[in-house]
Amino acid sequence: xxxxxxxxxxxxxxxxxxxxxxxxxxxxxxxxxxxxxxxxxxxxxxxxxxxxxxxxxxxxxxxxxxxxxxxxxxxxxxxxxxxxxxxxxxxxxxxxxxxxxxxxxxxxxxxxxxxxxxxxxxxxxxxxxxxxxxxxxxxxxxxxxxxxxxxxxxxxxxxxxxxxxxxxxxxxxxxxxxxxxxxxxxxxxxxxxxxxxxxxxxxxxxxxxxxxxxxxxxxxxxxxxxxxxxxxxxxxxxxxxxxxxxxxxxxxxxxxxxxxxxxxxxxxxxxxxxxxxxxxxxxxxxxxxxxxx
Ligand code: A3P
Numbered sequence: 064x065x066x067x068x069x070x071x072x073x074x075x076x077x078x079x080x081x082x083x084x085x086x087x088x089x090x091x092x093x094x095x096x097x098x099x100x101x102x103x104x105x106x107x108x109x110x111x112x113x114x115x116x117x118x119x120x121x122x123x124x125x126x127x128x129x130x131x132x133x134x135x136x137x138x139x140x141x142x143x144x145x146x147x148x149x150x151x152x153x154x155x156x157x158x159x160x161x162x163x164x165x166x167x168x169x170x171x172x173x174x175x176x177x178x179x180x181x182x183x184x185x186x187x188x189x190x191x192x193x194x195x196x197x198x199x200x201x202x203x204x205x206x207x208x209x210x211x212x213x214x215x216x217x218x219x220x221x222x223x224x225x226x227x228x229x230x231x232x233x234x235x236x237x238x239x240x241x242x243x244x245x246x247x248x249x250x251x252x253x254x255x256x257x258x259x260x261x262x263x264x265x266x267x268x269x270x271x272x273x274x275x276x277x278x279x280x281x282x283x284x285x286x287x288x289x290x291x292x293x294x295x296x297x298x299x300x301x302x303x304x305x306x307x308x309x310x311x312x313x314x315x316x317x318x319x320x321x322x323x324x325x326x327x328x329x330x331x332x333x334x335x336x337x338x339x340x341x342x343x344x345x346x347x348x349x350x351x352x353x354x355x356x
Pocket of ligand 1: 105106107108109110111112113196199200201203290291292293295316317318319320321324
């Protein structure tokens with residue numbers, strides 16, 4: 064389904080946003096969190112769906128075939144700030160979840176997170192992905208998703224990305240301010256897409272120790288198999304083929320799932336300019352990303 068015109072970006076308290084993520088603002092800000100809520104926070108295209116499915120299987124993998132074959136991931140893990148009435152109102156979808164803990168997706172920068180989550184001490188899992196692959200993935204996502212602003216040419220998109228002029232604002236501010244939050248909020252687990260690619264089992268172990276879960280060895284193996292890229296790409300519950308605004312012929316949602324695909328997109332000049340700018344914006348030596356593994 065083609066949606067025209069595509070949404071426009073505008074400045075929202077210093078962050079580029081589209082209305083579909085701000086129109087329900089008061090309800091989102093006043094959202095009532097619970098202590099056992101689990102929030103999955105990411106900049107778009109950092110591996111949100113992957114970690115969502117891992118968490119869903121850890122908590123609800125035992126729930127039988129119906130859930131596994133008929134409930135898409137975006138219904139299992141509602142997108143808090145999404146507002147496409149009357150069907151897709153993220154905050155209401157969370158409230159209607161029949162299962163606990165509630166798994167809640169958000170792309171909000173840390174300063175926009177409803178305060179109730181901090182007050183309740185809800186656990187938050189943040190996934191970050193290296194800026195270059197993140198930008199490439201976001202570019203293709205903007206091409207295929209009619210609910211996103213036009214992707215435009217890759218060179219323009221990359222410039223926009225560097226200037227924070229894409230939905231949810233600056234990647235640099237997002238990853239940095241969430242990293243800083245980790246220093247003062249202990250219920251925040253900060254993960255990297257590249258680590259998940261390198262050793263998914265180890266990342267699941269770390270996640271489980273953060274969450275106080277202890278799946279059996281068989282259960283863990285089953286999860287690792289189910290969340291492998293090819294298996295999620297084939298799975299209609301995780302590949303977003305049920306979502307009409309995405310044209311998977313333009314670019315599949317489960318596109319490549321690799322570290323280093325940026326090398327197929329960046330020219331030498333773009334890479335030099337990007338690195339130069341990156342150094343200025345990424346000053347914290349403790350927050351390190353891997354651009355290849
Ligand atoms: P690519 O476009 O680079 O392929 P999000 O879920 O945050 O929108 O992120 C989507 C990105 O994560 C896409 O990246 C997608 O292919 C990748 N991804 C999703 N599931 C994955 C998996 N199981 N293994 C590796 N990458 C995965």
